[in-house]
Amino acid sequence: MLSPCVARCGLNDEDYCMGCFRHIDEIVSWRTSNEAQQAAICQQLTARKALFEGSENQHILSRDKWLAAEARLTDKN
Helix, strand or coil: CCCCCCCCCCECCCCEECCCCCEHHHHHHHHHCCHHHHHHHHHHHHHHHHHHCCCCCCECCCHHHHHHHHHHHHHHC
16 A cells, blocks of 8 residues: 655654654554555544644654654564
8 A cells, every 4th residue: 555645744742744644653664564554544544634634743753753663663562
């Protein structure tokens, strides 16, 4: 499944991207998620977009944030 990324990355205070509306953990794990997991994430995006409407990017999706999410996800496995 194609990534819902729209190349407008910026995280709100809860670490959701204001471009694609995925949580940083979902972004980091996208490539290793199976198609059913990806579809489940995509099904939530429209509702998240409505929920976050008017919100702004608070934080750039930095390499440090990416690595922290990657480490957190690795620890879960």
